[in-house]
Amino acid sequence: MYPARxxxxxxxxxxxxxxxxxxxxxxxxxxxxxISQATTVQLMGERSGSGVIIGRYxxxxxxxxxxxxxxxxxxxxAITTDGQDHPIESKTIQPIADTDxxxxxxxxxxxxxxxRLASYTPQPQQYLFLSGFPAPNEAVxxxxxxxxxxxxxxSASAIAVSADPMSQGYRxxxxxxxxxxxxxxxxxxxxxxxxxxxxxxxxxxxxxxxxGKQRRLRLGISAGIPIRVLTKLRPDLQLPAERQxxxxxxxxxxxxxxxxxxxxxxxxxxxxxxxxxxxxxxALYRQDRYPEAxxxxxxxxxxxxxxxxxxxxxxTVLAAMDRHQEALNAxxxxxxxxxxxxxxxxxxxxxxxxxxxxxxxxxAVEEALNLEPRSAVAWYLRGLAQTEDHSFALEALDQSxxxxxxxxxxxxxxxxxxxxxxxxxxxxxxxxxxxTIDPDSVAAKALKQQLxxxxx
Numbered sequence: 001m002y003p004a005r006x007x008x009x010x011x012x013x014x015x016x017x018x019x020x021x022x023x024x025x026x027x028x029x030x031x032x033x034x035i036s037q038a039t040t041v042q043l044m045g046e047r048s049g050s051g052v053i054i055g056r057y058x059x060x061x062x063x064x065x066x067x068x069x070x071x072x073x074x075x076x077x078a079i080t081t082d083g084q085d086h087p088i089e090s091k092t093i094q095p096i097a098d099t100d101x102x103x104x105x106x107x108x109x110x111x112x113x114x115x116r117l118a119s120y121t122p123q124p125q126q127y128l129f130l131s132g133f134p135a136p137n138e139a140v141x142x143x144x145x146x147x148x149x150x151x152x153x154x155s156a157s158a159i160a161v162s163a164d165p166m167s168q169g170y171r172x173x174x175x176x177x178x179x180x181x182x183x184x185x186x187x188x189x190x191x192x193x194x195x196x197x198x199x200x201x202x203x204x205x206x207x208x209x210x211x212g213k214q215r216r217l218r219l220g221i222s223a224g225i226p227i228r229v230l231t232k233l234r235p236d237l238q239l240p241a242e243r244q245x246x247x248x249x250x251x252x253x254x255x256x257x258x259x260x261x262x263x264x265x266x267x268x269x270x271x272x273x274x275x276x277x278x279x280x281x282x283a284l285y286r287q288d289r290y291p292e293a294x295x296x297x298x299x300x301x302x303x304x305x306x307x308x309x310x311x312x313x314x315x316t317v318l319a320a321m322d323r324h325q326e327a328l329n330a331x332x333x334x335x336x337x338x339x340x341x342x343x344x345x346x347x348x349x350x351x352x353x354x355x356x357x358x359x360x361x362x363x364a365v366e367e368a369l370n371l372e373p374r375s376a377v378a379w380y381l382r383g384l385a386q387t388e389d390h391s392f393a394l395e396a397l398d399q400s401x402x403x404x405x406x407x408x409x410x411x412x413x414x415x416x417x418x419x420x421x422x423x424x425x426x427x428x429x430x431x432x433x434x435x436t437i438d439p440d441s442v443a444a445k446a447l448k449q450q451l452x453x454x455x456x
Contacts (some may be wrong), residue, residue: 026190026249027259029129033147035192036131038081038113040185042143043069043088045076048184050132051104052115052194054239059107061086061114063229065184066199067095067102078106094184099169100199101225105339115186118193119228119241121440122172124154127249127257129427130176130222132185143181149260150176150286153221155409159377160350161220161316163343166376166407169225171438172196175286177264178222186405189223189246190253196224208275209304215275217309218282219343220316228438253407261287274304278313285317293317308338324351342371349381361385376404383413393417408438415447419454427451 027035032407041063043049049069055062061245063078070076078087092105122128128150133143151174158165158173165173172187174424178201187196202220207213231241249257268276281296297314300307315330331348336340346367352361362364362385369380386393401407411434418427428451 002122024416026127026247026253027192028253029149029256032129032188032190032192033131035113035115036129036147036186036188037145038377039115039194040081040131040133040145042079043076043184044079045070045074046072047074047133048133048143048181049183050181050198051078052184052186052197053112054115054117054129054194055237056112058113059109061106061108061112063104063106064186064194064197065102065104066197067100070102070104070198071095072319076104077340077405078104080110082110084108084110096169096230098433099225099229099233101169101197101230101378114128116191116193117227117231117239117241117363118191118195118244118246119226120195120243120245120371121226121228121438122152122189122195122238122246123440123442124151124152126246127190127254128152128195129175129188129190130178130182130185131188132178132182132198134179135181137179146179146182148176148178148264150174150222151261158221158223159380160319160347161343161411162223163220164375164377165223166404166409167230168199169406170200170223171229171406171408172224174222175261176226177201177286179282180216190249193242194227196226198222198224200224203308206275206307206309208273212274213285216279219274219309219313220282221286231345253312257373271428272303274300274307274310277303278307278310281310281313281317285313285320288320290317290321306337308334308341308344309335312341312344314345315344315351319347319351319354322354324354327351328355340371342368342375345371346378346381349385353385358385358387374403376400376407376410379403380407380410380413383410385416390417390420392450394421406437408441408444411437412441412443412447415444415451419447420453424451424454428455 039053041051043051051063051065054064065339078086086106088104088106094103102213130148133145160443183199185198186194189195200223203218208215224269268280277300281293286294300310311330311334315327318327328351331344334344349361349364365385379396383393383396394417400410415430431448
C-alpha cells in the first residue's frame with residue numbers, strides 16, 4: 001500500500017524546523033492554545049483525523065499523525081489553521097515501522113508555523129495539553145478544534161486500567177479528555193513543545209439501553225506515542241528534538257491549569273443516561289476526584305445495574321483509593337455479568353496482589369492470559385504475581401518482552417527478579433536495556449543505583 005521510503009527521503013533529509021528559545025517560565029494556557037492552533041491540521045479522507053506540522057523545506061511541509069488515520073488508501077487532504085485545503089501526495093505517506101505513527105507531506109507557498117519537538121519522557125503529574133479536531137457528531141455538525149488540558153498518568157496506572165498499553169509505540173499516558181477524530185493530534189508540554197502524538201482514548205461502544213442507541217463509554221485514560229519513539233526509529237530525519245524537561249510551573253500557573261482542567265467536566269444534571277453518568281464519572285476519575293467519581297458511577301448503576309463496564313469503572317476508582325476489598329467486589333460483579341471481561345480480570349489480579357492474596361491473584365492473571373494470550377501486559381502481570389518462584393517469574397517476563405521488546409517496566413522487573421536470583425550481571429544488563437529504551441525511566445535509574453551499590 002505504501003511507497004518506498006526513498007520517495008520521501010530527498011525531502012525529509014533537508015527539512016529545517018522553526019525553533020524558538022525557551023521562555024523563562026511555563027507558558028500560559030492561552031499562549032499554549034495559540035501555539036497548538038497554529039501547528040495543528042485537520043486530516044480529511046475516508047477517516048477523519050488530526051496532525052501536526054513538524055517540518056518545512058521550501059514549499060513542502062511535513063506532518064506527523066497516527067498511522068490508523070491514513071491507513072486506508074484514499075485521497076487525503078490537510079486543512080491548515082487558515083482554512084486552506086492542501087492535497088496530500090499519496091507517495092509521501094510513510095508509516096513508521098512497528099508503531100502507530102505516519103509521516104505525510106503537503107505543499108504550499110504560504111507560511112505556516114512549525115512545532116517544536118521534545119524527546120524527553122514526561123513524568124507523572126506533569127501538565128500536558130492535547131490539540132485535535134473531533135469528528136462531527138449529533139451535537140456538533142462541524143469539526144471544531146479542541147484543546148484539552150490534563151496530566152501525565154504513570155505507566156503503572158496505565159497497566160492497571162488500559163486495555164492494551166505499550167503496543168505500537170504507545171508509552172505516554174495522560175488524563176486529557178479526547179474525542180474520536182483527535183487521533184494524530186499533538187500532545188504539548190507546558191513549554192509549548194510536542195512531546196507525543198495522541199492516538200487512543202480507552203473506551204467501548206455500548207448500547208445505552210435507556211436512550212436506545214449505541215454510544216461511546218469512556219474507560220480508563222488516553223494514550224499517545226512519545227516523540228522519542230520517532231527520533232529513535234527515524235534518525236535519518238535529523239529532527240532537532242529538545243531533551244530538556246519542561247520548566248516547572250509556578251503555583252499560580254498550576255492553579256490556572258487546574259482550573260482549566262476542572263472546567264472540562266460538566267455535571268449532567270437532569271440527564272437520565274447511564275453512559276452520560278458513567279462518562280462523567282470517568283472524567284472525574286481522570287482528575288483524581290475519586291469520591292465524586294464514585295457518586296457519579298453509583299448514579300449510573302442506579303439507572304441500570306446490568307452494565308458490566310460501569311461496575312468495572314467503579315472498581316478502578318475504588319482501587320485508586322486503596323479500597324481494594326471493595327474494588328474486588330466491583331470487579332467480581334463485572335465478571336459475573338461479562339465472564340470474558342479481560343480488563344476486569346487484569347484489574348482484579350492487581351487488587352488481589354495489593355491485598356497479598358497471591359494464590360488468588362495468580363488465578364486471576366491466568367484467566368486474563370486465557371482471554372488475551374498475546375498480551376505483553378498479561379505476561380508481565382504473571383511475572384509480577386510470582387513473588388516466590390523467581391524462575392517462573394523470569395520466564396513470564398521473557399515472554400512479555402518477546403511480545404513487546406520496548407516494554408520498559410518489564411525490563412526493570414526482569415532486572416529485579418534476576419537480582420533476587422543472584423544473577424547480578426544479567427540484572428545490570430536488563431536495567432541497561434530499560435534505560436536504552438527510556439533514558440528517563442525513574443525506576444530503571446533507581447534499580448541501577450541499587451545494583452551498583454551491591455557490586456564489589
